[in-house]
Amino acid sequence: FWGAAAVSLQRSAHPLLCYVAHVTVGLAQNFLPEWTLLGDTSVLAGVYGPAEVKVSKEIFNKATLEVILRPKIGLPGVAEKSRERLIRNTCEAVVLGTLHPRTSITVVLQVISDAGSLLACCLNAACMALVDAGVPMRSLFCGVTCALDSDGTLMLDPTAKQEKEARAVLTFALDSVERKLLMSTTKGLYSDAELQQCLAAAQAASQHVFRFYRESLQRRYSKS
Amino acid sequence: MKETPLSNCERRFLLRAIEEKKRLDGRQTYDYRNIKISFGTDYGCCVVELGKTRVLGQVSCELVSPKLNRATEGILFFNLELSQMAAPAFEPGRQSDLLVKLNRLLERCLRNSKCIDTESLCVVAGEKVWQIRVDLHLLNHDGNIIDAASIAAIVALCHFRRPDVSVQGDEVTLYTPEERDPVPLSIHHMPICVSFAFFQQGTYLLVDPNEREERVMDGLLVLAMNKHREICTIQSSGGIMLLKEQVLRCSKIAGVKVAEITELIQKALENDQKVRKEGGKFGFAESIANQRITAFKMEKAPIDTSDVEEKAEEIIAEAEPPSEVVSKPVLWTPGTAQIGEGIENSWGDLEDSEKEDEDEGGSDEAIILDSITMDTGVEVSNIGSQDAPIVLSDSEEEEMIILEPDKNPKKIR
Numbered sequence: 261f262w263g264a265a266a267v268s269l270q271r272s273a274h275p276l277l278c279y280v281a282h283v284t285v286g287l288a289q290n291f292l293p294e295w296t297l298l299g300d301t302s303v304l305a306g307v308y309g310p311a312e313v314k315v316s317k318e319i320f321n322k323a324t325l326e327v328i329l330r331p332k333i334g335l336p337g338v339a340e341k342s343r344e345r346l347i348r349n350t351c352e353a354v355v356l357g358t359l360h361p362r363t364s365i366t367v368v369l370q371v372i373s374d375a376g377s378l379l380a381c382c383l384n385a386a387c388m389a390l391v392d393a394g395v396p397m398r399s400l401f402c403g404v405t406c407a408l409d410s411d412g413t414l415m416l417d418p419t420a421k422q423e424k425e426a427r428a429v430l431t432f433a434l435d436s437v438e439r440k441l442l443m444s445t446t447k448g449l450y451s452d453a454e455l456q457q458c459l460a461a462a463q464a465a466s467q468h469v470f471r472f473y474r475e476s477l478q479r480r481y482s483k484s
Numbered sequence: 485m486k487e488t489p490l491s492n493c494e495r496r497f498l499l500r501a502i503e504e505k506k507r508l509d510g511r512q513t514y515d516y517r518n519i520k521i522s523f524g525t526d527y528g529c530c531v532v533e534l535g536k537t538r539v540l541g542q543v544s545c546e547l548v549s550p551k552l553n554r555a556t557e558g559i560l561f562f563n564l565e566l567s568q569m570a571a572p573a574f575e576p577g578r579q580s581d582l583l584v585k586l587n588r589l590l591e592r593c594l595r596n597s598k599c600i601d602t603e604s605l606c607v608v609a610g611e612k613v614w615q616i617r618v619d620l621h622l623l624n625h626d627g628n629i630i631d632a633a634s635i636a637a638i639v640a641l642c643h644f645r646r647p648d649v650s651v652q653g654d655e656v657t658l659y660t661p662e663e664r665d666p667v668p669l670s671i672h673h674m675p676i677c678v679s680f681a682f683f684q685q686g687t688y689l690l691v692d693p694n695e696r697e698e699r700v701m702d703g704l705l706v707l708a709m710n711k712h713r714e715i716c717t718i719q720s721s722g723g724i725m726l727l728k729e730q731v732l733r734c735s736k737i738a739g740v741k742v743a744e745i746t747e748l749i750q751k752a753l754e755n756d757q758k759v760r761k762e763g764g765k766f767g768f769a770e771s772i773a774n775q776r777i778t779a780f781k782m783e784k785a786p787i788d789t790s791d792v793e794e795k796a797e798e799i800i801a802e803a804e805p806p807s808e809v810v811s812k813p814v815l816w817t818p819g820t821a822q823i824g825e826g827i828e829n830s831w832g833d834l835e836d837s838e839k840e841d842e843d844e845g846g847s848d849e850a851i852i853l854d855s856i857t858m859d860t861g862v863e864v865s866n867i868g869s870q871d872a873p874i875v876l877s878d879s880e881e882e883e884m885i886i887l888e889p890d891k892n893p894k895k896i897r
Contacts, residue, residue: 304623306569312486328576330567332529333544333619368569370621372531372540373524 302372305385307393309365317364322357324364329382332371343379347386350433350443356396365395376419377405379431379445384469391477400436402469404462405429408450414458416465430455432462436470439463487573490699498700502688508696509535514737516692519745521639521752527666528644532636535694536626541636542619543644547658550606550613558605559615562591564633570625586630589719590620593634593675593708597716600641601670607649608656614646616669627694630706634677639749643756644669675716676745678738680705682724689730691737705731707738711746 310323317324327348329340351367367386371378383403390397407418407426415422423429428448435442441459450458498508505513517535524530528543550557564587566574573579594600605614618640620633645666648659681693681701690697698704703722709715715735720726814822 304569308568308572311572328568330565330621332540332542332621333617335563366568368567370540370567370569370623373526373529375525 301375301377301381303378303381303385304370304372305382305389306368307365307386307389307395308368309393309395310360310363311366313362313364318362319357321361323355323360323362325352325355325357326364326366327351327369327386328366329369330371332374343382346379346433346443346445347382350383350401351386351390353442354397354399354401354435355390356398359396365390374420376421376423377417377431379403380405380417383433388473388476391473392480398437400470400473401433401442402436402466402473403431403433404465404469405431406458406462408448408454408458412454414454414461416461428454430458430462432459434463434466436466436473439466487571490696494696495700498696499683502683502690502697507690509694511692513689514691514741516741516745517694519635519748521635521749523643523752523756528640530636530639530643531623532632532639534628534632534635534692536624537628537632538623539629539632539636540621540623541633541640543640544617544619545644545646546615546617547607547612548615549611554602555610556606556613557602558613560595560600560602561615561617562587562594562620562637563618564590564620564622566622566625566629570622574622574625585721586633589630589677589706589717590633590637592719593677593717594618594637594641597673597675597708597710599638599671599673599675599710599716601672604670608651612656616641616644616646625695627696627698628679628692630677631679631692634675634708635745635749638671638674638676639752641669642671642674642749642753673710673712673714674746674749675708675710676742677706677708677717678741680707680734680737682722682726686724686726686730689734691741705734707735709735709738709742711743713739 313324317326325348327344329344329347330336331340347367347369355365357365367389369382369385371382380403383401387401391400405417405423406429407415407422408428408430409415409422409426415426418426418429426448428446428450430444430446430450432441433443434440444459446455501508507513509517511517518533520533522531522533524542526542529541531538531540548559551559564583566579566583566586568574568576600616605616607613618637620636620640622629622633645661645668647661648664648667650657650659679692681690681697682688682703682705683690683701685702690701693701693704701722703720703724705726706717706719706721707715708717718731812823816822
C-alpha cells in the first residue's frame, strides 16, 4: 500500500541548537492489487529547531511548535491552515516540548505532488523530519487514510479519484507505542461500526508504516 | 529566525581566495555547478537542482476572461515563493525585498521577452482565454536563486501540456486528458538567466555565486539570454560601476553558458518524453530512489484486514452506550431560551458581599458552595417543562422587579 521513498539531506545551521533535515516521504498508491499507473503523493518536510522564538510567541515552559504547509499551486488558503492545525495538534501531543522551553520548533511542509491521501503523507513526512532533526519525542506517529465507498468497501490510502467518489474519507494519526489514536479527521457519512472498522484497519496498516520508518532510518544511519 | 551574520574572518578569507582565483568548492571562475533536472508525474512539474539550490516548478492552467485591453491574448502569471525550508531567515513576513526583486526579474525575463506565444492561448476572442500560472518554490538556498528559478520556469513551461480545446462556430469543447492528448504550449525561445558576481569594485568576477560568495559580493549582474544569442534582460544591482568591455565580456560568457544549459534542458525533456511514451515508471519516485544511497523504497503491500470486522464488533460490544442526552429547551420569553441547568454557582454565598469594592473581605471568606443553586423562576410559558414554577430567590437587592411578559406590555412604552 505504500510505495515510499525516504530521502534525507542534512545541513546543520548551528552545531548545538539547530538542525535541518529534509525528507521526502510517502508516495501513496492504490491498495488494490492491480497495478495502475497512478500519480504519487509526495511531501517534502523540513524541521528547524529548537531555535530562537519571537517574544510574542514564546511559551514559558514549553517549546512553541509551528507548522507551515505550502501547496504546490496558488497561495496557501483556509484548507492549508486547517491541515496545519491538525498536524500541529498531533505533533504537540508527541513532542516533548518541556525539554526546550522558550524555543521554537518549526516544521515546514511543501507539497510536491498530490494524488490522494495528502494529510496522511504530510503527517508521515513531519514525523520523519522530526526524527531526523533529533527533536525529542515520546513516540513516533503516522498517518493513515481510509475511504468508504457507497457499498461499504474499505480502501486504505485512496487515490484522488477514489477519495472523490467515496462516501466517507477518514484520516487517523496513530502513535507507535500502542497504536493509540492521536488525531482523527473525517469527512462524509458513516456508522459507528464502520468507524471502528476503519480504525482497526488503520492500526493494522500503521504497522507497515512503522516498519518502514525503522528500516529507512537504519539504512540512513548505517551509511553516515 | 534571524540570519546569522557572516564573521569578518570568513569574509576576509573568501575575498582573499577570490583574489587568488580560488573558490571554496574548487570551481573555476566561469564554472557552473552541476545542474540536475527531474520531472514529476504531472505535466508541468519539475525540480531543478543547481548544486544544492533546489527549485520546484509547477505550471497550471485555467480558462478565464481576458484582460480588457488585450482581448485576444492569454494571461501569464509568475509566482516565486521563498519557502522557509530554504533558509531559516526566510520567514513568511520578512523577505519582501529579495522576493520582489526576484519576482520582478523573473517576470521581465519571461513575460517581456515574449518567449511564450500568448496569442495561441486565446480560445474565444474577448471571452475565454487560457491563464497560465507558473508557481516556483525555493526548497533550498545555496546561492544563485534567480538562475535556478529561471531554468525551472522554462523547463516547466516546456514540459507542460494544456487540455485540448476545439471551437466550432459558437460551440467550444474542452477535452479531458483521457479524450484527447493534451497539447504543449507554443514556446518561441528559452531565455535563461546567468548571474555574475563582482568583487572589489568590479575587479574580480565569478559566475554562479554560491551562498557564501553572494554574501561578500559587491554587486550582481544578471543577463538573460537565449541560445540564439539574443539578450532578453539585463539587470545590474549593487551599485557597482561596470565598464562597457566588462559587460560585453559577460555577455559572451553568458552566451556560451546558455547554449550548454539549453542543450541539457532539451536532453532532459527528451528523456522524460521517451520514458512516458514507453510506459515506464516516471516521476520523482523513480528518480529520487535511484539517485541516493540513503533512499529507501518499499513496494506496495496489501494489508490483511480480515480480522478488522471482528475487532470492530468487539470494541462496539464492550463500549458503553453513549449517555443519553436529554435536552429539553425551556422558552422564557420570545428570543430567550434555556437548555439545561448549567453548573452550580461557584462564586460562593453572595449574601455578605456588597457592590462597592471596599468590602474585599467579603470575598475572602471563601464561603463554601454547598447549597447555593441558581434558581430562576419566571413563569414558564410554553414548552414542556414539568417542573412547577419556581420562585426567584437569590438576589440581594431590596427592590426586586420581576418582569413578566404577559403582564407589562404597556409599561415598556
